[in-house]
Amino acid sequence: MISDGSAALNESRWLQHIAFRLERGIDFLQIRERDLATRELIELTRKVLRLAKPSGTKILVNDRADIVLACGADGVHVRDGGVLPSHTGLFPRMLRSVACHNPRTAGLLRDADYILLGPVFAPLSKNSSQPPLGLTAIREASRLTRVPLLALGGVTESNAKLCMEAGAAGVAGISLFQ
Numbered sequence: 001m002i003s004d005g006s007a008a009l010n011e012s013r014w015l016q017h018i019a020f021r022l023e024r025g026i027d028f029l030q031i032r033e034r035d036l037a038t039r040e041l042i043e044l045t046r047k048v049l050r051l052a053k054p055s056g057t058k059i060l061v062n063d064r065a066d067i068v069l070a071c072g073a074d075g076v077h078v079r080d081g082g083v084l085p086s087h088t089g090l091f092p093r094m095l096r097s098v099a100c101h102n103p104r105t106a107g108l109l110r111d112a113d114y115i116l117l118g119p120v121f122a123p124l125s126k127n128s129s130q131p132p133l134g135l136t137a138i139r140e141a142s143r144l145t146r147v148p149l150l151a152l153g154g155v156t157e158s159n160a161k162l163c164m165e166a167g168a169a170g171v172a173g174i175s176l177f178q
Contacts, residue, residue, distance in 0.1 A: 025055035107144030119153025142167030
């Protein structure tokens with residue numbers, strides 16, 4: 001699950017929704033709250049980390065390895081073209097996921113623990129200037145890397161199985177979990 005950027009609008013409601021999803025069992029929660037200042041993002045991340053996670057959900061923060069370290073979150077997600085923290089030094093056990101918008105570059109992302117490939121379909125949560133990659137992109141990328149791929153963009157309950165059949169290890173999304 002990727003958060004929808006609405007925490008600043010109504011934090012209490014946002015946290016209730018996150019708690020609901022954590023209780024239902026999701027593998028990862030990617031905190032993607034770009035409008036929050038650093039201090040607010042730290043406080044929000046700490047609140048999320050205090051919520052019950054009965055299925056052992058891993059908590060990742062978008063683009064902020066510093067906040068991951070400060071709060072004790074499980075990992076960081078970086079945008080396409082971003083720099084993944086190394087598994088050495090300060091970041092020995094930090095999970096690292098990276099966005100990928102081109103299946104041919106998936107093979108170059110060997111240092112990631114997960115690759116979010118998309119948009120596979122037209123995104124439901126936002127307008128995208130990137131054309132949908134389609135299921136063939138999942139097939140192509142999965143041939144080029146051993147890093148688990150998560151299909152992202154326009155994924156619904158009805159097409160998630162198609163993504164898995166094409167080679168995705170799982171699915172990620174915003175709208176899928178709203």
